[in-house]
Amino acid sequence: DDSKLEQLKSQGFARLAIANEPPYTAVAADGKVSGAAPDVAREIFKRLGVADVAASISEYGAMIPGLQAGRFDVVTAGLFMKPERCAAVAYSEPVLCDAEAMLVKKGNPKGFKSYEDVAKDTSATIGAPGGGTEEKLALNAGVPRERVIVVPDGQSGLKMVQDGRIDAYSLPVLSINDLMKKAADPNLEVIAPVQGAPVYCDGAAFKKGDETLRDAFDVELAKMKKSGEFAKIIEPYGFSAAAAMSTTRDKLCAAK
Amino acid sequence: MDWDWDFVRQILPTLIQGVKITILATLLGSVLAAIVGLGIALARRSPNKALSRTVGWVAEFIRGTPLLVQLYFIFYVLPDIGILLPPLVAGVIGLGLHYGTYTAEVYRAGIDNVPRGQWEAAKACNLSARQTWSHIIIPQAIPPMIPALANYFIAMFKETPLLSAITVLELMNQAKSVANTYYRYLEPITLVGAFFLAISLISVVLLRWLERRYGKIER
Amino acid sequence: MTQWSGYFGLILQGALVTIELTLMGSVLALIMAFLAGMGRLSRFFVLRALATAYIEFFRGTSIFVQLFFAYFVLPLVGFELTPLQAGVLALGLNVGAYAAEVVRGAVQSIGREQHEACIALNLGRWQGMRHVILPQAFLVMLPTFGNNAIELLKATSVVSLISLADLTFQAQVVRAQTGNTMVPFTTILILYFILALLISWGVRSLERRMARGLDGVRV
């Protein structure tokens, strides 16, 4: 049934959960929300007849419970599709794709190329967002729990690498690049992409049960991808439209 | 969301790891708070006006601002001036400083509550300042403070989840971590709540006992 | 660097949210404090038990857990709250539980002789409470209420957990957008402190106004 979409139309806006993580999302000095993920969502909802979106920044850990509790209508925050997540929410087709990167000290003193390298060096620590893709990749690569440091946000991770508290901080490539750009610190270096880590794509995440809305979203998304408007929105932020169009939700949700 | 006992069993060991860190942080923080508080209380009684005023304002500042922000400050800003602390150490220092400003008030009240007549009787007995403190004032001031101090240590215990902001893997952080791994929130958070409640109820009993045992001096 | 004024604007917006939360939370806390505090003094077992359960539960579980429940679990059982409502609810109920004990303590601190004077003058229980005991007890409560309000102010910093754009949260946003840690955190520390000073100043002047005449000199 279309009731969810009708409801959004009549109230005139959809509630988005976004992360505090450029360039997926950005907050301008005047408080206006932009960034690749919300821009795409805003455009599609406009086409669906929902005039506006109301974006609120949320912790990663609070997004899925917030969606389940009906706090948000959709999460557009760079939540990468993975089988477990696909079980918890209803994803749209892929939107933003990115590989994984690591931030390390200049010259990569410990010589990391992959998460396995971190696992092998018994004194090495790696930082990652709690509950994020990178945390899981590191754990799966065999880095023990106590050497995977849960870092609340990107700036904290950057600071911890600068201060030598962790040896590497891992986020998607574009996020790391954005951090680097803002920090402009010549003593840091980015390793991208991390070897052996797949390229992930996110999608707009809907509550289980809102599949009709999701399907309507997908239709508009596909149209935009075809017309090239999709690329026009996300490429200025550094994302590749081709990557998103080369894969599907079903593939990503089935992976591993 | 239905309650899943199997899941509970699965995550319990991880949460217990967090409990250990939580308790460790509380204990270390309490010791530090007890010492810092005494320092502040004595400095504020100092006849040196500059010292007592400065310490007074600093304590007032620490007490008037959130521990969360202080923790950020200690952990992320202090390295800029060359002070690099491991997460747990930074957390314990934050807790100790913050609660030290509270315990200082307890010490102050404890000392003020010794009746003036006791100071005067000590003087009439010709005791020196040191003898008055060690034989008359402190022995009467400490026992009534014990329940109030214990109260703050329990409060501190319940604020340890803040340490997750500076990457200490205490109970709340562990719970969030497992919740994000399995996308189940009800069980971990409820368990955390139950754990805090259990400890609090036990400590209420303990507190009542402390109050009975040390609460007042019969005059 | 030119954007700083804009980001300060963002932080000020956060300050407004913090103030709003503090005010509304304080009102709720005050109501709960009197309900539960008087409940604990009630003659009726059921009221006493209810009040005790409320107080022990909300003092016993950490504010983090309560906030999480108000925001994520209540909707599952049909109570949909906006983030602001959830924040006010959790903060108000939490601080209200602490303040309830203040109410009880203050009422009990009014000597038995005042209660007896009420009986001897044949005032009813509620009349005595309303006209004799509470007006005196309120003066005893005020300073501690002030402290509770400051605790509440500080506790608002944890609402960032439920996406409320309060001071601390905005500081994090500014930090992520500018890459600067020192400036936003120093700014909000100062803002929190100013707010805390305002609260204690307000309470103190209220106290002074109400205490007028109570310890007057003989004329």
Place this chain on the structure above:
Amino acid sequence: MIKVDSISKSFGSFKVLDGLSMQVMPREKLALIGPSGSGKTTILRILMTLERIDGGHIQIDGEQLYHMERNGQLLPADERHLARMRQKTGMVFQLFNLFPHKSVIDNVTLAPMLTKGTPRAAAQKRAMELLEMVGMADKAKAMPAQLSGGQKQRVAIARALALQPKIMLFDEVTSALDPELVEEVLNVLWRLCAETDMTMLLVTHEMGFAHDFADRVLFFDRGRIVEEGKPDEIFRNPKQERTQGFLKKIIAAGHRV
């Protein structure tokens, strides 16, 4: 008339009153004397319903105080019965127990306005008369903290009188006062004694005053009445050894009889 019939009262395991009986006639002025801890305050507090009794009966004006008759049965009194019975009695405390947050006149008008619904104007008029009587009319606007002990006690007396009780209980109303201030309160009691026909029960250590003031003196010891009689009999020729010992000590301590 007050009729106390073998009442007993314990605090924990300590028996304060032990089968005490006594009668007070209407308009009688009674002085209760006796050593500390003998139960004088307790009996007044029981008459004021500040303490419950463990056994026995008390009648005031022919009505049970702590019991009520329902369908021929004697049941423990409920709060409503007590409130009604309480109207007959007023009490003045050793430590005055004024309401510190209310001015002198508000202390006096509060109870009539709340319990009898007396309009404010009428209550204030009556209060001023009473304050006049105790010599405190000029302090009507003052707060209790601004008064001396003797002044506080006089206000407390006016406050108790405002409810027009038939029975007034005074518990050591001068013993918390500086010696110089005692007289002014005793003067008020004298006037009260002369001008009204209230029944008055007075606990005091001022033996001289008790002697001159009372129609009858009761000597308490350990929760019992050891001796009673006209003041002259008790003070000049106490029969009981216990009474003799007590009076001797009080005299040795410098109190006039």
Place this chain on the structure above:
Amino acid sequence: MIKVDSISKSFGSFKVLDGLSMQVMPREKLALIGPSGSGKTTILRILMTLERIDGGHIQIDGEQLYHMERNGQLLPADERHLARMRQKTGMVFQLFNLFPHKSVIDNVTLAPMLTKGTPRAAAQKRAMELLEMVGMADKAKAMPAQLSGGQKQRVAIARALALQPKIMLFDEVTSALDPELVEEVLNVLWRLCAETDMTMLLVTHEMGFAHDFADRVLFFDRGRIVEEGKPDEIFRNPKQERTQGFLKKIIAAGHRV
């Protein structure tokens, strides 16, 4: 000998003592009487160095109390000088001020052991003698909270005596006691008066006792000595109107003179 030379003392803007002078001979027993607030307590507290003076001089045994001579100059006394001078004086307070966390005997032995280094055994022996004297030997092991007011006060007297002061100050030592307990403390004072040759200054409202006990009576009013003389003169034939008024009121209030 104590020589007080035109001392003054204010609390804030309120002048409590105003150019007060007096002399006390060795072994003299002095009673200080006067209305409330007249400065009796204050002068005792000044002699005990619990308050500083604002002007004037005090000599005890020819030595300055609040000043010390250094190279011919008179400087304000430092804590060491005060501590030394304090040895001459002992004080007993209205509210006893026993140390509640110490047993009776420890209250008495504490000061000799700490300030004079008396060995424990000797201090305890002496303490038992003193407790014997005040009739409290059997309560040596008790805690203060277990004692009655009169018993507490007797222990407080023993404690003050333990330091063997030459001058003893008593500030209304019976006025916080139940009337029946007053006698036991006055008895101790009588014995003390007879058995030792200490100089004693006694503030009291017990006019009868003051009369019998004192060699000389000082009548205080508003921080000055209004009248002084032998007890018989003061109590029977007070010259000053103020004194007459005061004594009249006290007598009217039921105190024997």
